[in-house]
Amino acid sequence: MPKHHRWLILLGLLGTPVAAPAPAHAQDAFKVVAHPEVPAASVTRAELSQLFLKRKTSWGAGRPVRPVDQVDRSPTRRTFSQAVHGKPTESIKSFWQQQIFSGRAVPPPEKGSDDEVLAFVRATPGAVGYVSRSAAVSGVKVVMVTP
Numbered sequence: 748m749p750k751h752h753r754w755l756i757l758l759g760l761l762g763t764p765v766a767a768p769a770p771a772h773a774q775d776a777f778k779v780v781a782h783p784e785v786p787a788a789s790v791t792r793a794e795l796s797q798l799f800l801k802r803k804t805s806w807g808a809g810r811p812v813r814p815v816d817q818v819d820r821s822p823t824r825r826t827f828s829q830a831v832h833g834k835p836t837e838s839i840k841s842f843w844q845q846q847i848f849s850g851r852a853v854p855p856p857e858k859g860s861d862d863e864v865l866a867f868v869r870a871t872p873g874a875v876g877y878v879s880r881s882a883a884v885s886g887v888k889v890v891m892v893t894p
Contacts, residue, residue, distance in 0.1 A: 775880060776826045780865065780887040782874045786810070789891035796832050798875055800842065801852050806873060814855040815867045815876040823861070823879045831892075 779795065781787065786806055790798070797803035799814045806812055817824040819836050828836040843854035858864045861882040868874040869886045878884065 777823050777830075777877045778880060778882065778884060779875065779877050779890040779892055780868050780884055781876075781890050782813075782868055782872050783886070783888050784872055785875065785888060785890070787890055788888075789893055791893050792831055795875075795892060799831065799855060800839075801855075811873045813871050813874040815864055815871075815874060816855045816857045817861075817864060817877070818857045818859050821859075823877065827877050 779790070786808075794803065798812050799816070801812075801814070804812055817827075819840055825836050828834060828839050832839055843852075846852040846854070856867070858867055858876075861878040864876040864878050865882065865884065865887060868876045875890070
């Protein structure tokens, strides 16, 4: 292959957006919270992604998982999507549009603030959500996220 073709291919690849995992410190920007009766004290990033994409629907022993998202314009959601799913929020929204259209599933409810997420989690057995690092999290369980 001629040298100039290799450069063109390389330049084309460099211009292609690639979803990279978020840096480890991105997880420091949010806290994962759950209803106090949720049995899990920690989850892996992959498990958390499965919970929010509804690929895993139970905490075990038949206890249903009830994930709750923040609205897509939320900076906390953008950080969470990149850190947990390894994709931007827009990709996750697209995933849910496909799920809705095919009749497979509906997305988690969306709340407009940390306080609304916390109120939902406190009131809903099996609930799991995320809030900004600065949110006061009384009445819920903080769940540790591991790699």
